[in-house]
Amino acid sequence: MAQKSDHVESVRAVRQLRRVRPVYAGGALLWAASAAWTGWEQPGSRQMWVSVLFLVVFTGLLSVTSVWLSRQRAAGEGRSVHHAAPRRTFANRHASA
DSSP: OOOHHHHHHHHHHHHHHHHHHHHHHHHHHHHHHHHHHHHHHSTTOHHHHHHHHHHHHHHHHHHHHHHHHHHHHHHGGGSOOOOOOOOOOOOOOSOOO
């Protein structure tokens, strides 16, 4: 049986990866546009190859993140979901003096 701290760390990791996935997608789009522009203006230049390298890096990060999240989603389907208890403000229980 997994410890509760393992589950909490897994939930935090999933939340963080969901937040960073759009950053990776934006980086991949930015570097794809940069590589296309530089390839059009200066084909075969060092700037073009650096843009292609960054495109590969961001595409790889996006791919790994997406695969990891899909595996976590598939593994978590059998688990029951536990939510924190709602935080309610209770009426004053003390008798006034």
